[in-house]
Amino acid sequence: xxxxxxxxxxxxxxxxxxxxxxxSKTEHYPSEIIEKMKEAKLIVVEGTLYPLLTRLxxxxxxxxxxxxxxxxxxxxxxxxxxxxxxFLKELNITWxxxxxxxxxxxxx
Amino acid sequence: xxxxxxxxxxxxxxxxxxxxxxxSKTEHYPSEIIEKMKEAKLIVVEGTLYPLLTRLxxxxxxxxxxxxxxxxxxxxxxxxxxxxxxFLKELNITWxxxxxxxxxxxxx
DNA sequence: TTTAGTACCATGTGATACAAGGTACTAATT
DNA sequence: AATTAGTACCTTGTATCACATGGTACTAAA
Numbered sequence: 001x002x003x004x005x006x007x008x009x010x011x012x013x014x015x016x017x018x019x020x021x022x023x024s025k026t027e028h029y030p031s032e033i034i035e036k037m038k039e040a041k042l043i044v045v046e047g048t049l050y051p052l053l054t055r056l057x058x059x060x061x062x063x064x065x066x067x068x069x070x071x072x073x074x075x076x077x078x079x080x081x082x083x084x085x086x087f088l089k090e091l092n093i094t095w096x097x098x099x100x101x102x103x104x105x106x107x108x
Numbered sequence: 109x110x111x112x113x114x115x116x117x118x119x120x121x122x123x124x125x126x127x128x129x130x131x132s133k134t135e136h137y138p139s140e141i142i143e144k145m146k147e148a149k150l151i152v153v154e155g156t157l158y159p160l161l162t163r164l165x166x167x168x169x170x171x172x173x174x175x176x177x178x179x180x181x182x183x184x185x186x187x188x189x190x191x192x193x194x195f196l197k198e199l200n201i202t203w204x205x206x207x208x209x210x211x212x213x214x215x216x
Numbered sequence: 217t218t219t220a221g222t223a224c225c226a227t228g229t230g231a232t233a234c235a236a237g238g239t240a241c242t243a244a245t246t
Numbered sequence: 247a248a249t250t251a252g253t254a255c256c257t258t259g260t261a262t263c264a265c266a267t268g269g270t271a272c273t274a275a276a
Contacts, residue, residue: 003198009231010121010206012264016114018213031223040212041205048264050225055263072222073272090111092214097149098118099207104148105126106200117263120233139254156233158256163232180253181241 011042017095018042019052020080020088023062027079053078061087119150125203126150127160128188128196131170135187161186169195 022028022036030049037044053076056062061084064076080088130136130144138157145152161184164170169192172184188196 003195003202005231006124006199007202008264009124010202012231012262013118013121014206014210015264016117018210021214029223036213040209042209042213045265046224047226047266047268052264054225069222069273071273073224075223087111091114094111094115094118095210095214098115098122101148101150102122102126102203105144105150106129106203113262116233120262123233137254153234154255155235155237155257160232162256177242177253179242181255183254 014095015042015044015048016052016056017088017091019049020056020061020084020091023078023080024085024088027065027077029067029075029077031075033078056084060084122203123150123152123156124160124164125196125199127157128164128169128192128199131186131188132193132196135173135185137175137183137185139183141186164192168192 018037018040019033022033028036030046030053034044034046034049053062053064057064057078060081062078063081064078066074067077068074126145126148127141130141136144138154138161142152142154142157161170161172165172165186168189170186171189172186174182175185176182
């Protein structure tokens with residue numbers, strides 16, 4: 001039992017939410033998402049992100065388009081679908097409820 | 109893919125934290141913990157809680173004492189050990205960092 | 217032609233919440 | 247006295263998901 005493990009578990013629950021949030025502003029390809037997450041102090045690795053994006057796409061929350069790159073292989077630019085937008089709205093509510101719930105247990 | 113699943117994932121990460129928080133105020137036996145969690149809108153079931161408490165005890169974060177009950181079988185009252193107190197302090201920091209990290213990705 | 221950098225992807229493992237079912241004790245009902 | 251209801255503890259099997267690891271393929275520079 002170490003703090004890192006628990007930390008990882010906490011992060012696990014919000015990854016999906018954060019990634020959808022990032023993609024709601026504007027489209028991104030995976031490396032950009034990893035960079036954005038890193039800026040927010042949420043380290044994600046490729047082996048986590050790629051399957052997650054594929055899952056979200058298969059579930060109709062994301063779509064993507066290929067774009068050629070001048071500095072390497074083509075990139076997959078992901079963005080939210082209308083269904084994804086709606087899902088994200090609900091996740092926002094869920095997140096706020098969770099924060100409040102945790103506050104309740106940690107206070108009083 | 110449904111919202112409930114994602115909700116469950118979010119909750120998963122904070123269960124340990126919430127339970128330790130609840131036990132930091134005063135000792136409780138499992139049914140009381142379930143009740144406290146329910147009040148905070150965090151539904152936990154026995155099959156989740158018992159193994160978790162056992163794990164936390166085996167890791168030295170919790171201790172317990174038996175107490176006879178006049179209305180059924182004896183109860184296991186759990187409380188935090190000094191190590192558990194320290195661990196909880198760190199989890200508090202971790203949680204606050206996570207909330208801030210999520211805010212970063214959802215804003216700007 | 218080789219090397220470095222970038223980008224996409226798949227497989228196996230570990231952690232953990234939950235569903236479902238089981239044992240055992242007390243108290244009230246029949 | 248026997249049965250039922252309520253309470254409390256516990257175990258096993260399953261599904262989900264992040265991560266470690268390793269692989270393929272494209273471009274550009276050495």
